[in-house]
Amino acid sequence: MSDEILKVRDLTTRFFTEEGQVNAVEHVDFDVRDGEVFGIVGESGSGKSVTALSLIDLVETPGRIVEGEVWYRDADLAEEHRDSHPDAVDGDYVDVRQLPEATRRWLRGPAFATIFQDPMSSLNPSITVGEQIAEAVEVQRRARANPRRTRSRTQGYGLGRLLVDSVLPSQGYVSDESQERAVELLERVGIPDPEQRADEYPHEFSGGMLQRAMVAQALAGEPDVLIADEPTTALDVTIQAQILNLLTELQEEEDMSVVLITHNLGVIARMCQRVGVMYAGEVVERGSLEDVFENPVHPYTEGLLGSIPDVEDPAPRLSPIEGNVPSLLDAEMGDECYFADRCPKAMESCLTDIEEHEAPAATDDTDHLVRCILADREYDESEALGSAAKQEVISDD
Amino acid sequence: MTEAAPERESTGDDALVEVRNLRKYYDDGGGLLDRVLGREATSVKAVDGVSFDVREGETLGLVGESGCGKSTTGETLLRLREATDGTVAFDGENVFDLDDESMSSFRRRAQIVFQDPFSSLDPRMTVGAIVAEGMRIHGLPKSDPTVATAAELTVEDGVDRTVEVSVADDLDRVVEAEEGVARVPVSVRKREADEEGGYEATVDSHADLLDATVEEREADLHVEVTVTGSDGAIRKKRAGDLLERVGLSADQVDRYPHEYSGGQRQRVGIARALALDPEFIVLDEPVSALDVSVQAQVLNLLDDLQDDFGLTYLFIAHDLSVVRHICDRVAVMYLGKVAELGPTDQIFENPDHPYTEALLESVPRAEVGEQGRRVSTLAGDVPSPRNPPSGCRFRTRCPKVIPPEDVEIDQDAFREVMNLREEVEAGNLDPDEVRETEPAAYRKEAVPGIAGENAGVVDEALEAVADGDFETAAETLRDRFETVCETTPPDDAPDADGEVVACHLHD
Ligand code: SF4
Ligand code: SF4
Numbered sequence: 001m002s003d004e005i006l007k008v009r010d011l012t013t014r015f016f017t018e019e020g021q022v023n024a025v026e027h028v029d030f031d032v033r034d035g036e037v038f039g040i041v042g043e044s045g046s047g048k049s050v051t052a053l054s055l056i057d058l059v060e061t062p063g064r065i066v067e068g069e070v071w072y073r074d075a076d077l078a079e080e081h082r083d084s085h086p087d088a089v090d091g092d093y094v095d096v097r098q099l100p101e102a103t104r105r106w107l108r109g110p111a112f113a114t115i116f117q118d119p120m121s122s123l124n125p126s127i128t129v130g131e132q133i134a135e136a137v138e139v140q141r142r143a144r145a146n147p148r149r150t151r152s153r154t155q156g157y158g159l160g161r162l163l164v165d166s167v168l169p170s171q172g173y174v175s176d177e178s179q180e181r182a183v184e185l186l187e188r189v190g191i192p193d194p195e196q197r198a199d200e201y202p203h204e205f206s207g208g209m210l211q212r213a214m215v216a217q218a219l220a221g222e223p224d225v226l227i228a229d230e231p232t233t234a235l236d237v238t239i240q241a242q243i244l245n246l247l248t249e250l251q252e253e254e255d256m257s258v259v260l261i262t263h264n265l266g267v268i269a270r271m272c273q274r275v276g277v278m279y280a281g282e283v284v285e286r287g288s289l290e291d292v293f294e295n296p297v298h299p300y301t302e303g304l305l306g307s308i309p310d311v312e313d314p315a316p317r318l319s320p321i322e323g324n325v326p327s328l329l330d331a332e333m334g335d336e337c338y339f340a341d342r343c344p345k346a347m348e349s350c351l352t353d354i355e356e357h358e359a360p361a362a363t364d365d366t367d368h369l370v371r372c373i374l375a376d377r378e379y380d381e382s383e384a385l386g387s388a389a390k391q392e393v394i395s396d397d
Numbered sequence: 398m399t400e401a402a403p404e405r406e407s408t409g410d411d412a413l414v415e416v417r418n419l420r421k422y423y424d425d426g427g428g429l430l431d432r433v434l435g436r437e438a439t440s441v442k443a444v445d446g447v448s449f450d451v452r453e454g455e456t457l458g459l460v461g462e463s464g465c466g467k468s469t470t471g472e473t474l475l476r477l478r479e480a481t482d483g484t485v486a487f488d489g490e491n492v493f494d495l496d497d498e499s500m501s502s503f504r505r506r507a508q509i510v511f512q513d514p515f516s517s518l519d520p521r522m523t524v525g526a527i528v529a530e531g532m533r534i535h536g537l538p539k540s541d542p543t544v545a546t547a548a549e550l551t552v553e554d555g556v557d558r559t560v561e562v563s564v565a566d567d568l569d570r571v572v573e574a575e576e577g578v579a580r581v582p583v584s585v586r587k588r589e590a591d592e593e594g595g596y597e598a599t600v601d602s603h604a605d606l607l608d609a610t611v612e613e614r615e616a617d618l619h620v621e622v623t624v625t626g627s628d629g630a631i632r633k634k635r636a637g638d639l640l641e642r643v644g645l646s647a648d649q650v651d652r653y654p655h656e657y658s659g660g661q662r663q664r665v666g667i668a669r670a671l672a673l674d675p676e677f678i679v680l681d682e683p684v685s686a687l688d689v690s691v692q693a694q695v696l697n698l699l700d701d702l703q704d705d706f707g708l709t710y711l712f713i714a715h716d717l718s719v720v721r722h723i724c725d726r727v728a729v730m731y732l733g734k735v736a737e738l739g740p741t742d743q744i745f746e747n748p749d750h751p752y753t754e755a756l757l758e759s760v761p762r763a764e765v766g767e768q769g770r771r772v773s774t775l776a777g778d779v780p781s782p783r784n785p786p787s788g789c790r791f792r793t794r795c796p797k798v799i800p801p802e803d804v805e806i807d808q809d810a811f812r813e814v815m816n817l818r819e820e821v822e823a824g825n826l827d828p829d830e831v832r833e834t835e836p837a838a839y840r841k842e843a844v845p846g847i848a849g850e851n852a853g854v855v856d857e858a859l860e861a862v863a864d865g866d867f868e869t870a871a872e873t874l875r876d877r878f879e880t881v882c883e884t885t886p887p888d889d890a891p892d893a894d895g896e897v898v899a900c901h902l903h904d
Contacts, residue, residue: 043688193825206778236462236715241759241774248771263689266718266761270770293765307693309722311745311760317700318722320693324658 004073005224005257006032006055007093011068013047013054014330021330024050024063026281032225037251037258039272040283041265041304045325047281048261052229055259056112057096057104070096072111072225077103109140109221117230119210122217123202129213130198134174134182136220141178185216190246208239215246219254226251229261244270265308269293277301280326280338287368297370299343337372347383349373412450412486413677413709414474419447419483421466421473439783443469445733446483450895451677456703456710458724458741460717462756464779465730467713471679474711475507476500487677505535508670510663512682517666518654525650528636528668535673538570538631544579548622551584556596560585562620571606571624571631583609585620606631639668644698660691664698671702681713696723717760721745728897729753732790733782735889738897749898751797776816788883789900793819798882799901810846811878814855817843818874821858824867832863851877 013025025047032038042048053059055070071093081099082089088098096104096111108114116122124132179198186194189212202210211231218226228247232240248271251258260271268275269289276286277298285298296302303321323342327333336351337343343350350373369375422440444466451457459467472478474485476492485492487503495503511517518527532538546568552560562583569579582601598609598620606626612619626634637647643664654662663683670678680699684692696719702708714720720727721741728738729752737750748754755775761767775794780786786793792815800811820826831839836859840847844855854877861870881901889899 043690208778236779237717237759238462238755238775239778240761241772244761245772245774248769264761265689265763266767269763269765269767270761272768289768290765293763303690305763307689308763309693309696309718310764311718311721311757311762314721314741314745318693318697320697321690322694324660324691325688 003034004031005034006073006259007069007071008032008055009069009071011051011054011065011070013050013059013063013065015063017062019329022328023281023330023333024328025054028068028278028281028283030276030283030286032257032259033274034257035251035255036273037247037260037271039268039275039289040259040261040278041263041268041275042278043263043304043325045280045328046278047328048263048278049229051278052114052227052259052261055227056108056114058114065097068097072096072107074111109136110223112225112227113218113221113223114227114229115211115214115218115231117233119207119214120202122214123210125202128199128201129205130179130182130186130200131174133185133198133213133217133220134178136217137178137181137185138174140221141175181220182216185219186213188219189213189216189250190242191216206239207235208242211235211239211243212246215243215250219250222254223256225257225259227259227261230263231260232267233262233264240267247271265293265304277304280333281328282338282371283369284339284371285369291368295368297368297374298339298372299345299374300339303342303344339372344384345374345379346385347373348385351385411453413453413488414451414711415484415486416450416470416474417448417484417486419444419470419473419485420481421469421478422481442733442782442785444473445782445785446889447728447730447733447735448890449728449735449738449897450891451709451711452726452895454703454707454709455725456712456723458720458727459711459713459730460715460720460727460756461730462715462779464732464782466733466782467715467730468681470730471509471681471711471713475509475679476503477509501535505531505673506675507677507679508673508675509679509681510666510670510683512685518662518669520654523651523653524640524645524657524665524668525633525636527654527665528639528650528672529632531669531673532632532635537673538628538635540567540570541574542566544569544574544577546579546581548581548583548620550620551582551601553584553586555587556585556618558616558618560618560620561614562622564622565624567624568607568622570628571603571626571634581607581622583620583622585611585618603634606634636668636672639671640665642671642702643668644694658691660687660695663687663695667695667698667702671706674706675708677709677711679711679713682715683712684719685714685716692719699723717745717757726895729756732779732785734790734899735897736791736899738891738895749903750791750900751795751902752791755794755796786883788881788885789887791900792880792882795882797902799880801878801880804851804877806851807846810844810851813844813846814851814874814878815880817855818871818878821862821867821874822871826862826867828863828865831859836860836863854878 008028008030011025011028015022015024028051030038040048040051050059050063054065059065071090073092074094075092077094078089078092081094085098088095096107123129183194183198186198191197191209191212205213232243235243244267247258250256262268272289274288275292276283277292277300278284279300285292285296285301292301293305296305306319307321309318321342326338326341340346340350421444422442424440447470449457459470461467469478473480480493487507490499492503546564546566548562548564550560550562564581568581572579572581581603583598584601585596585598588595588597595613596611596618598611600607600609600622606624607622608625609620609622612621633650637650640649641647645661645664654665657665683699684695687695700723703710712720712724724741726739727741727744729736729744729750731752737744737748737753744753745757748757758772759774777794780793789795792798796812797808798812798815800806836856839859840852840855847855854873858870858873861873885901887899887901889897891897
């Protein structure tokens with residue numbers, strides 16, 4: 001049996017806005033192995049969060065996943081769908097995107113669970129924390145019994161729901177068993193006095209405690225893959241450390257895989273075994289933490305690492321990447337490598353020869369993939385174009 | 398700018414800003430619950446007595462987690478918020494006690510750059526107008542009567558007469574003075590014969606704001622340089638120069654903030670702060686909202702500007718790596734007070750305050766060695782600034798909280814005892830649960846590391862809890878375990894070197 005729980009292939013998500021088509025995620029490939037933390041790092045607009053949403057099929061209009069496969073390993077599901085959806089099954093794997101809608105929704109919980117940067121956006125302010133977690137437990141329980149008829153009150157919580165909930169008394173259909181499990185989960189994520197805290201409302205929780213509650217809710221379905229999108233970004237550094245410790249502990253003990261999405265290279269370094277670097281919707285470099293942090297090949301990765309001040313070593317001067325993050329509007333994207341206008345190593349072929357930089361190429365290490373001409377050749381300084389020359393080539397074509 | 402920077406001695410240790418016992422309380426009427434119950438409102442003690450100097454030409458970092466009061470400190474010392482108590486001296490003068498004229502001068506000399514470049518820029522104004530606005534408000538450009546004006550004259554071939562130049566006294570409205578003199582390059586040449594003949598003069602810089610005319614006076618030529626640009630034109634030119642200085646293009650003065658990316662907008666914010674030729678800038682999380690690649694650009698820019706203009710910075714940030722990079726000295730704040738203050742290297746390499754240690758320990762480093770590092774984290778959350786702990790503010794979380802001298806107890810166990818005391822004093826324990834578990838068993842669970850007399854006292858207290866008598870329980874525990882960390886606030890006044898370690902371990 002293969003040790004990948006998730007194989008993402010060619011995932012492409014676009015937004016069709018008034019200003020035009022936005023290429024948010026472009027042909028993204030990566031694997032997530034059993035029991036590992038796979039990191040996706042990138043700056044704003046790199047597509048990392050849209051990638052997370054695409055994995056769990058939560059992209060909202062005007063966005064749409066236009067292409068790609070998300071292969072998830074589940075022998076039972078594969079068996080169940082082998083005849084009805086032959087294209088969606090490959091050995092023990094199912095392509096989540098080709099499964100029927102109800103099954104896809106059902107997978108959220110036991111297969112994938114998510115935590116986001118802002119816990120408040122996923123918790124219902126008018127229901128106690130304990131009850132919400134109990135409900136998540138209940139939903140999972142019922143889902144297991146009957147995959148086709150489940151809808152959580154707290155899933156996709158929006159203003160409409162808030163209004164309904166504040167007018168109608170909450171319907172207590174949560175079993176005692178689920179209540180107890182909720183308290184257990186709160187304890188599991190390190191919330192002191194879980195029994196009392198379970199009866200409190202989200203606004204009575206501090207930011208760190210809320211994030212713990214989110215994690216508890218995510219654990220309700222005993223997921224195989226936890227997708228954590230900037231889980232500590234809104235937190236102070238001492239609280240961030242608490243949450244990172246918690247995630248490591250849970251990941252080891254619950255034997256989960258984690259996809260950790262963040263802009264913080266330090267968080268990546270502490271948590272991840274393997275990492276993908278995203279830029280302008282593409283994974284531009286991917287490999288083990290050592291590959292990417294110690295032998296970066298893509299000039300963007302190099303630039304990113306050179307941009308961050310080191311808390312242990314006050315370098316006199318940072319070497320930033322010049323320029324700004326590019327537009328992702330389809331109309332404004334040319335054939336050249338998307339990083340070319342900021343890349344200090346850009347050569348003529350980077351601007352013209354789309355074949356050369358489009359496909360990720362392996363470096364001498366097969367597990368270290370780089371989407372750059374330099375993946376498998378030495379950099380020759382004399383070939384680099386100055387910024388004026390670059391402009392000329394770009395505006396020429 | 399039109400004024401020469403006042404000459405100041407830079408002995409390096411001179412304080413430009415002296416903050417003493419600064420307090421800022423917010424009386425927001427208390428929490429909803431307080432009001433419903435008619436309780437007396439407790440104010441939020443956002444800044445509760447901080448003292449430090451910002452030295453001429455340095456970058457002092459003010460770091461801490463959210464709610465520690467760092468931004469309020471920055472805004473209060475600039476008098477953007479009214480202080481509750483304390484003093485701030487800027488260049489020797491008490492900022493809270495300035496007359497209108499001195500206040501206007503202070504507003505010019507001390508500037509602020511905010512975190513969110515977008516919300517701090519008026520979206521309906523062009524960036525040129527934004528940068529120039531402060532100059533307009535302060536009635537600039539204004540000529541400084543103490544500044545002399547002069548021309549650097551180039552007499553081209555063919556001019557065989559003596560040339561005299563007079564330069565308008567208000568040239569310094571356009572041209573920045575250096576060492577008390579504003580200079581402008583002027584050249585004089587003979588016109589080609591097929592033109593109308595005679596002589597002509599041109600100013601070779603700021604040509605669109607200045608004009609030069611030649612007059613033949615007997616055998617001599619007299620050149621006169623005048624300022625022809627309007628105040629508005631002069632300000633716009635200067636705004637363009639400043640935009641260029643911060644890495645934008647001068648011909649973008651007519652653009653609007655929304656046309657810029659976050660990093661570019663922050664550059665506009667910096668240009669605006671520079672427009673009045675300040676000496677001191679409070680940088681309030683100036684790079685926190687920026688992507689790392691852009692953050693590095695802005696940090697480098699701030700570095701360069703400090704050198705070029707001899708600026709003094711108060712750099713407020715939560716990101717310790719950024720602080721390490723840019724600051725000369727660092728003040729670490731916790732819950733409205735300064736916990737530690739000292740030279741950056743000292744703070745980062747040999748932190749003395751347990752809070753600083755914990756903070757540094759928590760920062761994830763972007764390097765392979767960081768992988769799998771388990772951090773010994775601080776437990777719990779920061780207490781409410783409405784009702785901060787007595788004595789040392791950090792004592793509710795401090796792993797090194799000091800046991801009473803006559804009590805022998807393991808450090809970790811003492812921390813647990815203190816946590817238990819906290820719960821008892823807040824009445825957070827459930828008497829039924831304690832009774833059902835039995836006090837001794839409960840103690841073994843809550844404070845496993847104690848025995849003998851210590852255990853006896855805790856058991857006694859828990860028995861009182863089981864009876865619902867929290868007061869006796871709290872007293873019993875206090876009698877034995879009261880620590881200097883709760884009775885006495887540690888000294889947080891800067892010492893002779895301007896350093897602070899507000900911790901009893903360093904008394
Ligand atoms: S393909 Fe060329 S421009 Fe793009 S990152 Fe590589 S070297 Fe730079
Ligand atoms: S005074 Fe006490 S509680 Fe405060 S930091 Fe020092 S040891 Fe810790």
